[in-house]
Amino acid sequence: MVQANLAHQPKDKTELARPQPVQVKARTPLSEFWRKFKKQKMALVAGSFVLALMLIALVGPYIAPYSSKEFDYESILAGPSLHHWMGTDAYGRDIFSRVLEGTRISLFVGLFSVLFGALGGTILGIIAGFYGKWIDSVIMRICDVLFAFPGILLAIGIIAILGPGLSNVIIAVSIFSVPIFARIVRSSTLSVKATLYVEATKSLGAKNSRLIWKHIFPGTVSSIIVYFTMRIGTSILTAASLSFLGLGAQPPTPEWGAMLSSGRDYLNTAPHVVFYPGMAIFVTVLAFNLLGDGLRDALDPKIKD
Amino acid sequence: MTVAPLIEVKNIKKYFPYKKGLFGKKGFVKAVDGVSFSVNKGETFGLVGESGCGKSTTGRMIMNLLEPTEGAIIFEGHDLGSLNENEVRDLRKDFQMIFQDPYASLNPRMRVKEIIAEPLVIHGLLNGKQREKRVHELLEVVGLSSYHGERYPHEFSGGQRQRIGIARALAVNPKLIIADEPVSALDVSIQSQILNLLQDLQEEFGLTYVFIAHDLSVVEHISSRIGVMYLGRMVELADKDSLYEEPLHPYTQSLISAVPIPNPRIKRERIVLQGDIPSPSNPPSGCTFHTRCPFVTDLCKSQIPAFKETRPGHFTACHLYND
Numbered sequence: 001m002v003q004a005n006l007a008h009q010p011k012d013k014t015e016l017a018r019p020q021p022v023q024v025k026a027r028t029p030l031s032e033f034w035r036k037f038k039k040q041k042m043a044l045v046a047g048s049f050v051l052a053l054m055l056i057a058l059v060g061p062y063i064a065p066y067s068s069k070e071f072d073y074e075s076i077l078a079g080p081s082l083h084h085w086m087g088t089d090a091y092g093r094d095i096f097s098r099v100l101e102g103t104r105i106s107l108f109v110g111l112f113s114v115l116f117g118a119l120g121g122t123i124l125g126i127i128a129g130f131y132g133k134w135i136d137s138v139i140m141r142i143c144d145v146l147f148a149f150p151g152i153l154l155a156i157g158i159i160a161i162l163g164p165g166l167s168n169v170i171i172a173v174s175i176f177s178v179p180i181f182a183r184i185v186r187s188s189t190l191s192v193k194a195t196l197y198v199e200a201t202k203s204l205g206a207k208n209s210r211l212i213w214k215h216i217f218p219g220t221v222s223s224i225i226v227y228f229t230m231r232i233g234t235s236i237l238t239a240a241s242l243s244f245l246g247l248g249a250q251p252p253t254p255e256w257g258a259m260l261s262s263g264r265d266y267l268n269t270a271p272h273v274v275f276y277p278g279m280a281i282f283v284t285v286l287a288f289n290l291l292g293d294g295l296r297d298a299l300d301p302k303i304k305d
Numbered sequence: 306m307t308v309a310p311l312i313e314v315k316n317i318k319k320y321f322p323y324k325k326g327l328f329g330k331k332g333f334v335k336a337v338d339g340v341s342f343s344v345n346k347g348e349t350f351g352l353v354g355e356s357g358c359g360k361s362t363t364g365r366m367i368m369n370l371l372e373p374t375e376g377a378i379i380f381e382g383h384d385l386g387s388l389n390e391n392e393v394r395d396l397r398k399d400f401q402m403i404f405q406d407p408y409a410s411l412n413p414r415m416r417v418k419e420i421i422a423e424p425l426v427i428h429g430l431l432n433g434k435q436r437e438k439r440v441h442e443l444l445e446v447v448g449l450s451s452y453h454g455e456r457y458p459h460e461f462s463g464g465q466r467q468r469i470g471i472a473r474a475l476a477v478n479p480k481l482i483i484a485d486e487p488v489s490a491l492d493v494s495i496q497s498q499i500l501n502l503l504q505d506l507q508e509e510f511g512l513t514y515v516f517i518a519h520d521l522s523v524v525e526h527i528s529s530r531i532g533v534m535y536l537g538r539m540v541e542l543a544d545k546d547s548l549y550e551e552p553l554h555p556y557t558q559s560l561i562s563a564v565p566i567p568n569p570r571i572k573r574e575r576i577v578l579q580g581d582i583p584s585p586s587n588p589p590s591g592c593t594f595h596t597r598c599p600f601v602t603d604l605c606k607s608q609i610p611a612f613k614e615t616r617p618g619h620f621t622a623c624h625l626y627n628d
Contacts, residue, residue: 203401
């Protein structure tokens with residue numbers, strides 16, 4: 001403190017007389033967010049893990065010690081060793097390499113299914129919340145119908161119509177993410193719409209398009225970000241479940257759920273075949289959820305420090 | 306006075322429908338029930354009354370934020386109700402609003418310069434450099450510095466935020482400013498600063514104010530004419546001096562007697578009203594004030610008093626002043 005005061009001593013007296021514009025670092029919403037976010041150690045760890053996962057998704061196949069399609073009949077169902085860190089599966093494929101490669105698939109499915117779901121849900125939610133009346137009732141009743149199905153059942157139904165495959169998994173998971181985003185965005189739209197600053201902007205003569213883009217949408221972004229992160233975890237889990245059931249990625253694709261599925265026959269004799277892909281799913285979903293929690297706390301203006 | 310008024314409010318009403326329970330009775334909250342007044346160019350028209358009397362609703366109707374159930378608002382000869390959306394938007398340039406709560410009326414996610422520039426953007430006025438220059442100019446007009454534009458609203462105090470709100474209202478050079486309790490959320494010491502600022506701006510830019518407040522001393526300080534509202538109706542309207550010197554309506558008399566005098570030794574008689582303000586969903590018959598009026602007569606209970614000129618320039622709605 002003393003040093004800081006000394007450092008700000010004016011050099012001469014003329015400087016004292018004039019009021020100086022104080023050079024405080026602007027407290028932008030972003031800097032405010034970062035200040036709160038970095039206090040949460042758990043979320044920081046989860047965040048770095050997610051970043052690492054993304055890196056693996058990008059470079060995974062290049063750094064993997066073996067190819068995911070490389071059969072090694074010499075070592076079938078071998079336990080973890082120096083050569084095969086996570087052991088090998090029933091065809092002698094290196095599980096570590098397959099888990100690395102599966103990262104790309106899982107993150108891709110998780111990210112894109114939530115992206116489409118969030119996009120659709122946000123548009124519907126803003127329309128429902130902003131315009132209200134019958135359009136609100138129609139959108140929200142459709143969402144209620146979708147909510148009534150258990151997520152995985154809905155996804156299975158959609159896959160049954162579209163046929164199995166990874167891209168159809170993305171479509172299925174997107175569709176059941178839509179009502180969740182629609183509901184969340186609608187409720188924040190309603191609360192932002194009721195604020196005085198929206199009324200003030202209306203009194204300036206702003207058109208609806210401006211109100212939505214400049215005031216309503218920015219007001220809902222923080223809740224979208226939080227749910228976006230959390231839903232990625234859930235979507236990865238759902239996609240893996242669908243693959244496990246044989247509706248998503250088909251073997252020999254190194255998808256985590258598909259790996260679990262093909263490894264379950266050897267659960268007693270070679271548990272490592274299901275353990276490592278299972279752990280990968282578990283840790284990834286956990287990381288996204290913890291990150292989401294941290295983001296929520298950092299973005300919620302009501303939680304002060 | 307032969308000058309045409311800047312804005313004329315003709316018998317406006319605002320009824321909010323409500324429904325009690327699923328099969329319960331339907332009804333209306335008569336927030337504003339037939340208010341008329343006109344405001345001349347360059348004057349400050351004060352609108353006072355206790356909370357819930359419909360003064361803010363009146364302000365909102367003038368701003369076109371609420372549509373009147375009945376009645377007309379005429380601004381410089383244009384009836385606002387008969388204009389389409391785009392014509393109203395063009396007229397909006399001429400009337401702006403200052404809000405009561407400076408903490409809620411500014412978008413926390415926008416920089417101050419964006420907030421102040423917003424009306425310019427909406428009306429497509431000025432561009433780029435000129436717009437920025439105008440924002441800096443406005444910041445200095447309201448007593449802030451141009452570097453404040455880079456900051457966010459949460460970095461300012463209540464009084465400073467109200468200055469930002471005033472700068473935003475001034476951006477498009479309006480003729481009329483509706484100030485809805487602009488100082489009641491501020492500290493007393495800040496109140497006078499903002500009031501003085503408003504008065505200086507009025508002189509400088511020839512503004513006309515409709516000043517909505519519940520604090521009589523604030524209104525006395527700033528207004529030239531004052532309208533007193535009670536339960537959705539205008540009960541008295543007069544210029545400031547005659548209203549304060551000779552309040553005619555018993556409600557106004559009691560309001561004025563309640564204004565504190567900054568001298569504890571002065572003995573004065575306060576008229577303390579009995580009871581509470583009745584519900585606007587079920588207003589009393591006749592004169593709405595008869596339930597609390599110290600001079601109530603039988604006539605008051607059955608007949609609504611006409612709002613008429615009892616003294617030159619002094620309007621009252623009270624049976625006591627019938628000949």
